Amino acid sequence: MFFLTTAIDYTNGSPHIGHAYEKVLADVIARYHRLAGEEVYFLTGVDQHGQKVQQTAEKEGVSPAEYVATVTARFSSLWEKIGVEYDGWAETVDPRHKTCVSAILTDLHARDQIYKKSYKGFYSVRQEQFLTDRDRNEAGEFGAEWGEVTEIEEENYYFKLSEHTPWLRDFLEKSDDTILPAFRKAELVNALEKNTGADLCISRPKDRLTWGIALPFDDDFVTYVWFDALINYISFIGYSPDPTLPEFESIWTNRPVHIIGKDILVPAHGIYWLAMLHAIGFTDEKMPQLLVHGWWNRSGEKMSKSLGNIVDPMELADTFGVDALRYYLVRDIHTGKDSNFDVERLVMLFNTELANELGNLCNRALNMSVRYTEGVISPGGPLTPDDTALQQSLIDNTAAYRKAMDNHEVSMALEAINRHVVHCNQYVDRLKPWELNKNLESKGRLATVLHHLAESVAHCAVLLSPVLPDAAAKLADQVKLPKLTELKLEDLKWGLIPDGHEIVKPSPVFPRIEIKAEE
RNA sequence: CGCGGGAUGGAGAAGUCAGGUAUCUCGUCAGGCUCAUAACCUGAAGAUCGUAGGUUCAAAUCCUGCUCCCGCAACCA
Numbered sequence: 001m002f003f004l005t006t007a008i009d010y011t012n013g014s015p016h017i018g019h020a021y022e023k024v025l026a027d028v029i030a031r032y033h034r035l036a037g038e039e040v041y042f043l044t045g046v047d048q049h050g051q052k053v054q055q056t057a058e059k060e061g062v063s064p065a066e067y068v069a070t071v072t073a074r075f076s077s078l079w080e081k082i083g084v085e086y087d088g089w090a091e092t093v094d095p096r097h098k099t100c101v102s103a104i105l106t107d108l109h110a111r112d113q114i115y116k117k118s119y120k121g122f123y124s125v126r127q128e129q130f131l132t133d134r135d136r137n138e139a140g141e142f143g144a145e146w147g148e149v150t151e152i153e154e155e156n157y158y159f160k161l162s163e164h165t166p167w168l169r170d171f172l173e174k175s176d177d178t179i180l181p182a183f184r185k186a187e188l189v190n191a192l193e194k195n196t197g198a199d200l201c202i203s204r205p206k207d208r209l210t211w212g213i214a215l216p217f218d219d220d221f222v223t224y225v226w227f228d229a230l231i232n233y234i235s236f237i238g239y240s241p242d243p244t245l246p247e248f249e250s251i252w253t254n255r256p257v258h259i260i261g262k263d264i265l266v267p268a269h270g271i272y273w274l275a276m277l278h279a280i281g282f283t284d285e286k287m288p289q290l291l292v293h294g295w296w297n298r299s300g301e302k303m304s305k306s307l308g309n310i311v312d313p314m315e316l317a318d319t320f321g322v323d324a325l326r327y328y329l330v331r332d333i334h335t336g337k338d339s340n341f342d343v344e345r346l347v348m349l350f351n352t353e354l355a356n357e358l359g360n361l362c363n364r365a366l367n368m369s370v371r372y373t374e375g376v377i378s379p380g381g382p383l384t385p386d387d388t389a390l391q392q393s394l395i396d397n398t399a400a401y402r403k404a405m406d407n408h409e410v411s412m413a414l415e416a417i418n419r420h421v422v423h424c425n426q427y428v429d430r431l432k433p434w435e436l437n438k439n440l441e442s443k444g445r446l447a448t449v450l451h452h453l454a455e456s457v458a459h460c461a462v463l464l465s466p467v468l469p470d471a472a473a474k475l476a477d478q479v480k481l482p483k484l485t486e487l488k489l490e491d492l493k494w495g496l497i498p499d500g501h502e503i504v505k506p507s508p509v510f511p512r513i514e515i516k517a518e519e
Numbered sequence: 520c521g522c523g524g525g526a527u528g529g530a531g532a533a534g535u536c537a538g539g540u541a542u543c544u545c546g547u548c549a550g551g552c553u554c555a556u557a558a559c560c561u562g563a564a565g566a567u568c569g570u571a572g573g574u575u576c577a578a579a580u581c582c583u584g585c586u587c588c589c590g591c592a593a594c595c596a
Contacts, residue, residue, distance in 0.1 A: 007596070018596035052594090182536075187523050194522095261596035262524090294524090295596065297589080305594040334533080338524080338589085345531075348545065356558055364555035371554075412533085415543075429552070429560040437554090508556050 002033045002040045003256035005233050007264060008047040008090050011071040012056055015078050017296050017329075017341060018261070018303065020313035024329045025293060025410065026259045027084040031466035032405045037488045041251045043236055044079075045090025046072050050225035051204070054211035064211040068093060078314055082322050083469060088246070090232040092213075096242050100235035101228055102216040104280060105202075109217050113160050113279050114202065116218075120153040157203040157215060159227070164275035165192060171274075171284055179270065180408065181336035184262065184292045188270040200272060202227040230273045233258065233288070256288045265292050291408055294338040303341070311341055320513055323471050324350040330410040330467055347513050353414075354471075357421045358460060359510035362478055364428065365453035366506035372437045372446060377454050377501045380447030386431060390452050391494055393423040394459055398492060401463055410467065417463050424456050451497065454479055458496045462487050474509045 006026045009019050023044060030042040048068040057067035072091060079086070090097070108114045122131045122142065131142055131149065142149045169192050172178060172185065179185040203221040204212065212222030231239075237252060238245035260269050269290055277287065295302065298309040316325050320343075328346040331353075333339035369375055397420040404412035427449070436446035458479050465472035465485065476484035480503045481496065 009596080013594075016596080020596090022596055183524080190522065259596095263591090263596070266523095293596075295590085300589065302590065303595075307594095310595090332531085337532095340531080342531085345545085351556095352544075355556060360556055360558050362555095364559075366555095368554050415533090418544090425559055426561095428554075432552085432554085434552095434554050506555095510556080512556060512558085 001251055001253045002030075002038045003237070003251050003253070004030050004033070004040065004042045005256065005258050006044045007258070007260045007269075008045045008092070008229060008232050009075055010047045010050075010052070011068050011075070012052050013071070013305070015075050015313060016303065017311040017313050017316070019075070020078065020082060020325070021296060021329045021333070022259055022261065022293060023079060023084045024082065024326050025335070025408075027086075028326075028330055028410055028466045029257070029259075029405075029408060030085075031469065035462070035466055035489050036402075037490060041088065041237065041246070042086045043088035043090060043233070044084070044086045045088075045232060045236065046075055046092070047225070047229040047232070048072065048092045049212040049222075049228055051209050051211070054209060057211075065093065081314060082317055082325060088236050090236040092229055092232060094236075096240070096245060097232060097235045098213050099242070100240040101213050101223060101231050103240050104231060105223065105227075106216045108159065108279060113163070114157055115160070116155060116157050118153055118155045119201070121151065122149050123152045123154075124149050154205065156201050156205070157218070157221065158199040159202045159276075159279070161195075161200040161272070161275050162197050164278045165195060165271070167278055168192060168271065168274055171287065175284075175287075178287060178289055179265070180289060180291045184265060184290075184336070188266050191266045192271065195267070195271065200224075200227075226268050226272055227276070230268065230276060233273075252286065255286065257291050258288045259291045259293065262292050262294055265290060292336060294333065294336055296333070296341040297338055298341055300340060316343075316346070320346060320350070323354070323468050323510065324513060326468060327354060327414075331414050332411070334411055335408050347515060350510070351512050353418055353421075354510040355508075355512045357418060357425065358464075359508055361421055361424050361428075361453070362457045362475060363506050363508055365424075365450065365457060366478060366503055368433050368437075369450045369454065369503055370505050372433065373450060375503045375505075377451050377497050377503065378447050378499050379451050380449075381444035383448065386427060387448060387452055390423060390427050390456070393420050394456060394494075397423075398459070398463065402489065405466070413463075414467065417460055420456065421460060424453060428453065454501075454503070455494065455497050458484055459492055462489075462492055471509055478506050478509060479503055 004026060006022050009015065026042065026044065030040050033040045053068060054064050057064040060067060076089070105114065119130070123129070124131055124142070169189070172189060172192070176182065179188060202224045203215055203218075204224060206214075206220055206222060209222055212225065213228050215221045215223060233256070234248070234252070236245065238248040241248070258269060274287060296311075297303060298307075298311070301307065301309070303309050303311065313325065324346060328349055331349055332345055369377060397416040400416035400419075401413045404410070404416060431449050433446055433449050436442040436449065457475060458481060461472045461475035461479070461484055464475070473482075473485050476482055479497065480501065484496070487496075
């Protein structure tokens with residue numbers, strides 16, 4: 001089983017382009033693994049507890065539960081809109097999740113992995129958090145942004161993180177494929193060096209925060225939001241058995257892939273989560289891989305609410321279509337790196353690569369078949385070097401596509417498809433089917449050429465399907481082979497189109513996006 | 520000496536780990552084709568690969584120094 005998850009989104013505001021990117025990336029990877037014939041379980045969801053949600057709900061004058069329900073609906077309707085299809089949906093307010101978190105806490109507490117300790121420090125009332133020396137300004141004082149700061153003493157529960165960090169250091173040392181891409185590993189290892197000896201505070205007193213999961217062994221506290229949220233990756237696949245959840249052992253069979261943003265690698269996933277799994281008995285062979293993606297910036301700067309440069313994916317989908325949005329989100333960024341969000345590039349990439357190159361190839365090829373051979377596709381006569389070169393291009397680029405997708409490098413996989421499409425367009429120009437049609441003796445040759453083009457379109461439709469499932473189905477419909485959508489990668493052999501297959505007059509699958517002259 | 524990422528033709532990127540004549544898309548210029556979604560194809564111009572040194576027969580790639588840009592309080596993938 002290929003078990004894939006994303007970070008669960010914090011329900012403290014509307015989804016933006018970054019949320020959409022992560023889920024589309026995960027959806028594409030999940031669909032690709034299905035296409036490769038694997039069994040896949042794709043889990044995503046929302047993180048609903050914690051102080052910030054409680055504060056925002058208060059500000060809006062509703063209960064946290066109501067607030068969270070509203071925001072959650074915005075996320076799930078976006079996923080439906082842009083074709084993100086998951087097998088499991090995680091909401092941390094779910095009682096089944098609470099049961100699992102409580103069970104884990106109880107177990108860790110019973111095994112002395114959790115202890116109670118008093119902590120004395122500087123506390124910001126406005127931000128409702130303890131401050132450290134890092135929060136001091138150049139003058140060594142806590143700045144005005146913290147409001148009133150007082151020194152208080154408070155008891156809390158701690159998880160013995162320090163007992164697991166030596167293991168984690170060794171494990172990361174040995175493992176080259178736990179943190180992907182590899183360049184992210186250094187940051188994590190560095191953070192670990194500094195973190196030695198520190199345990200993790202996993203509780204918040206109820207007089208400060210009530211919106212969370214109560215500690216099973218002390219009702220005066222709720223669970224720290226990360227210790228609650230991270231457990232979603234196992235709670236929603238039945239770590240605590242539940243008839244309405246999958247069977248845990250059938251899902252977490254080997255190393256799952258967690259797709260997360262670069263901001264939550266350190267310390268949350270890279271340290272806390274791996275240490276938590278280790279503490280509850282997961283072996284090295286079962287440790288997840290963390291696929292860490294970069295950010296979409298605007299003009300080189302981070303997107304943020306305060307800068308007002310947030311991009312709404314729902315709006316983009318409405319304006320430019322789901323195909324253009326999905327394609328752009330995985331085409332114009334290299335997995336792991338940052339990229340600049342630019343609507344003009346979104347339109348450009350759709351128009352050139354999908355409309356002009358692939359869409360137009362499909363259209364011109366099928367049109368010629370309709371006009372010259374009454375829509376009948378047949379292999380025709382003997383092959384020439386041009387034909388074998390085209391077949392070789394398909395073989396080579398399919399291999400390149402697979403290699404890229406296996407490395408989660410979707411943009412490179414799409415480049416491979418494009419290379420074949422370009423090859424096909426060159427093939428058309430070189431062999432000029434409209435000329436072949438003029439002579440009776442070249443009719444056999446004409447059939448071969450048109451067959452090669454139709455066959456290529458069929459292959460491309462399948463290869464494109466993880467990224468653009470709807471468009472792939474439309475392409476399959478154009479070549480009148482609806483069964484294409486059921487094919488697996490291993491079925492992609494030359495000869496998808498049977499001899500004598502009939503097609504009809506095509507219509508554009510990717511109509512060009514025309515930008516209105518406004519603004 | 521806080522940590523990490525980055526600097527490659529006009530724009531955006533790949534290539535850097537495993538050194539060997541600089542790649543792709545867009546844009547610009549000039550041609551061609553007419554099957555097709557004013558789409559397609561061909562050719563050209565344009566890069567001292569941030570900078571100064573070093574290693575090497577050979578450096579965008581390895582080593583050292585320096586400069587500049589972006590993240591690391593909050594909102595936040």
